[in-house]
Amino acid sequence: MNILFPKKRCRVVVGMSGGVDSTVAALLLKKEGFDVIGITLKIWTDSCMSRSLEKCCGPEAINDARNLAAQIGIPHYTIDEADFFEKEVIHYFLDEYRQGRTPNPCVKCNEKVKFGRLWSKVRSWGAEYIATGHYAVVEHQDTTSPRLKKAKDKTRDQSYFLFSLSPIQLSRMLTPLGYLEKKEVRAIAKEAGLSVWNKEESRDICFVAGKNYKDFIEEKIDPKESNAGPILDETGRVIGVHQGIERYTVGQRKGLPGGQGRPLYVVDIDPLSKAVKVGSWQSLLKTHCYVAGAHWIEKEIQTTRKVTVKLRYNYPEVPAFITLLENGRFRVDFESPQFGISPGQAAVCYEGDTVLGGGWIERDPPKD
Template sequence: MTVAASMSDAPLDAVNSLGFAKSPAETRVVVAMSGGVDSSVVAAMLAEQGYDVIGVTLQLYDHGAALAKKGACCAGQDIHDARRVAERIGVPHYVLDYENKFREAVMEEFAESYLGGATPVPCIRCNERVKFRDLLATARDLDADCMATGHYIRRVDGAAGPELHMAADPSRDQSYFLFSTTPEQLDFLRFPLGGLANKSETRALAARYGLAVADKPDSQDICFVPNGDYASVIEKLRPGAGEPGEIVDQAGNVVGAHQGVIRYTVGQRRGLGIGGLAEPMYVVRLDPAARQVIVGPKSALATSIVPVGEVNWLGDEAFDAVPERHIAVRVRSTRLPVPAILRATGRRTAEVELLDPEEGVSPGQACVFYALDGSRVFGGGWIVARRSK
């Protein structure tokens, strides 16, 4: 594979691979460098092609915790790695302290969502409120023509403007985490890795560029949640949030006790400590006000009607212009898109009918919209409630 081949989404009549009618040397690109292999390859790829590249890395949370944490983005070691890559490829590199912005825009809502019985996805909010808002504004302040990231997703120029499409490699696709990207942001963004066949191509490029991060493991956890321990982070942000309470069945009968609603999520089976019942029990609902975890049989998890709020629409016509659309939706990042009917109930609200009921649909998760017969992403919204049909 050649480097130029990874830029295949550019218009055919464009002078350069990023879609601008001028030479790469005249095109300034801010690359969001997390310190991982993906964004490092993007920076090296664009620098090799002769673009005016500026690398920017965000410091998002406590420096001490960042230095100690492994396997997450935007940590202290990652900032060091990003700086080394920038030095290797000969581009300027800046580190911006966004700790306060990140806490206010992402971490505080994360805690509040859990306290409200929801299961949030902070990585989406980080993209929406920090990387694609504040960092993008910084890129404009630097007189950049565009901002490039290492996300696995594709930006395709369509008849009505830029479209968002799933990555060529379904196993690496990150469209679920980028559904809230607005048309205005999409116009400014570029995703050079979206057309690669698989992650091994990215690592091969990193090795060819001589980058020290070529074999660096991928990020696994939410960056500010050490070892996946959500409860300890929430209790730190909201002291007293882990108060104990009752585990009850759907009829209100007490079947056990818990050590804090924040330690549970809809669909959970393991760790309930309520053995000896007639059938396996799952968390079907959380009631933070009553400090109750409500459990029921697996059949109680099946959901076909999903109300959605804060809709971000990326279709060609107005969201509420069509009463009913047949699309595909994804209600968890780990699930494949499934057939559904989308009905607009307002300018930014909708009802999604799943043609085959799904289990474990939880408030706070995203419901992402896709073309039923293609790769295009039509945006999505946040699941605000659930009920069985």
């Protein structure tokens, strides 16, 4: 194992979810001589308690994290961030669907909650870093120019979710698992006698884990608020009706009218007319897209520049050229057409293993 830690052994707060990854991150830091404190965020409000909470964010997760912290010999605290999480993450999640976009709440949670609000609290404890179980590498050159890179385990790499963090936020972040493969993490936990070593992991969004997104959205949206409207084909002909644009994302095939003689896909969603536009698979192929809210980790981004771009977390990177535009926007031109580019998702740019930065995909045509 080649794990690089800051030379200075100081106080580190580790976000613990009750799973194997964050537990091993805490264990490794403690073994390296850091003064480790475990914390778990309570992110559900009282209104959520009527629903069946999953292990990843409910009371069971807090109990698991507390017990695991005791087992590895570190203090553990719970911090109630339910109201802030509701405001910054869940409201964003719902608003994006209302606008016909596909949200990425994990990026917002990292930026606003874990390395935003949380850091402002734990630094008063004398902590110099926040550590997580993310599979990513943060290289600490100095506080103004840290580098974010892919993890050793490319099948688990989570650098995509961290692209929007500022240099200051990255400079206060430790990611011990970035240099390990998942099988090594489980082996460390097993050797340490941690029962969590073979715990099944969830890859769902935490606050809708095990639940249907549509059900969650319908629970949260006022029943009086109607986003129903027409389903239109490529010629503008009405071929059906829908009960809410928040039920659809670009590239979706399920839930569309049949009997059209060919498979249909959602190709666009218009929040003004509340129309869901459908078409063929070929109509989803795009040669380029526009991106807003650009955030660059690497300085001196040249235009035009050849990069690889990840358009969703579970999509492979694709070769492209980026051209910087005004007002924090840039254009991405793909070397070959890409399928199902969804407005609202993050477009993250890489050069080799290094994250250059990224932004949020706009609806086509872009706003001027």
